[in-house]
Amino acid sequence: MLEFSENGDMVGKKQEVISLTMKANYIRTKLASLLVVAILFSSMEVISKPLMYTMNPLFVTFVRFFIGGTFLMFLKKRIIPAQDVVKLAFVGFTNTVIAMGALQLAVKYGTASGTATLIASNPIFVALLAPLIIKEKISIKSIFGIVLGFTGVLIMGRDMRMHDVKWLIFGLLAPFAFAIYTILMKPLSEKYDSLSVTAYSSFFSSLFYLPLLPFIIPPVPSFNVSSIVTLAYLGLGVTGVAYMVYIHIVRSWGSLPASMVFFIKPPLSMILAFILLGETPLMSGLIGTALILGALVLVIKK
Numbered sequence: 169m170l171e172f173s174e175n176g177d178m179v180g181k182k183q184e185v186i187s188l189t190m191k192a193n194y195i196r197t198k199l200a201s202l203l204v205v206a207i208l209f210s211s212m213e214v215i216s217k218p219l220m221y222t223m224n225p226l227f228v229t230f231v232r233f234f235i236g237g238t239f240l241m242f243l244k245k246r247i248i249p250a251q252d253v254v255k256l257a258f259v260g261f262t263n264t265v266i267a268m269g270a271l272q273l274a275v276k277y278g279t280a281s282g283t284a285t286l287i288a289s290n291p292i293f294v295a296l297l298a299p300l301i302i303k304e305k306i307s308i309k310s311i312f313g314i315v316l317g318f319t320g321v322l323i324m325g326r327d328m329r330m331h332d333v334k335w336l337i338f339g340l341l342a343p344f345a346f347a348i349y350t351i352l353m354k355p356l357s358e359k360y361d362s363l364s365v366t367a368y369s370s371f372f373s374s375l376f377y378l379p380l381l382p383f384i385i386p387p388v389p390s391f392n393v394s395s396i397v398t399l400a401y402l403g404l405g406v407t408g409v410a411y412m413v414y415i416h417i418v419r420s421w422g423s424l425p426a427s428m429v430f431f432i433k434p435p436l437s438m439i440l441a442f443i444l445l446g447e448t449p450l451m452s453g454l455i456g457t458a459l460i461l462g463a464l465v466l467v468i469k470k
C-alpha cells in the first residue's frame with residue numbers, strides 16, 4: 169500500500185510538472201506572437217515618417233493595404249461567399265480607411281513615438297466596447313492589467329508635447345476605430361480562418377481609396393528606390409504578415425489579449441525612433457516599459 173501511495177504521488181507530481189510546463193509554453197507562445205506583431209506594428213510610424221514629407225498619408229495607406237491584401241489573396245485558404253466579402257470590406261473600412269488613415273495623418277502632424285503613445289490607448293477602447301458589441305467577457309484581472317499598462321503608457325508620454333490639435337484628434341480616432349475593427353473581426357475569423365478574412369478585408373477595403381487616387385497620387389519624383397522599398401515593407405510586412413498573425417491572436421485568445429500588443433508599441437517605437445530618426449528617448453521610458461510588461465503578464469496569463 170505504501171509503494172502504491174508513493175507511485176501515486178510521483179504520478180501526481182509528474183502531471184503537475186507537465187501542466188505547469190504546458191502553461192509556461194502557452195504564455196511563451198502568446199508573448200512571442202504578440203512580440204512579432206508589436207515589432208512590425210511599431211515600425212510603421214518610424215518607417216513611414218520619411219514618406220510623409222513627399223507623399224500624401226492616404227496614398228501611403230492605400231498602397232499598404234492594396235499590396236498586403238493582394239499578397240494575402242494569393243495565400244488564402246478558401247473562397248468566402250459574396251455576402252461575407254461585403255461584410256469584411258466594410259469591417260475593413262473601419263481599419264483601412266478610418267483607423268489607418270487617421271494613424272498616418274497623426275504621424276504626419278506629430279512625432280513617431282508620440283503617435284505610438286496615443287495608439288496605445290487601443291486596449292481601453294476594446295475593453296469598453298467588446299462587452300457591448302460581441303458580449304465578450306472581461307475579467308477583473310484583465311481590467312487591472314489594462315489600468316497598469318495604460319499607466320505605463322502615460323508615464324512614458326508624460327513629457328510628450330502637444331504637437332497639433334489635429335495630431336491629437338487623429339491619434340485618438342485611430343485606436344478607437346481599430347478597436348471596433350478588432351472586435352468585429354473576431355466572429356468573422358471564427359467562422360472562416362485568420363488568413364482568408366485578413367486577405368479579403370485588407371484587399372477589398374483598400375478599394376475604397378480608388379475615388380481619391382487622382383487627388384492623392386504623389387508626383388513621379390517622390391518614387392525612388394528608398395520609397396519603393398519602404399512601401400513594399402509596409403505592405404508585405406506591416407500589413408500582410410502582421411495583420412494575419414494579429415487576427416489569429418484575436419481569433420484564438422480574444423479581442424482584449426490581442427489588443428495588448430498596442431501597449432508594447434510605445435517602448436518599441438521609442439527605441440526604433442531613437443535608432444532610425446534620432447528622436448531622444450525619455451527617462452521615464454524604463455519605468456513605463458516595466459509596468460507595461462507586468463500588464464501583459466496579467467492579461468494573457470490564465
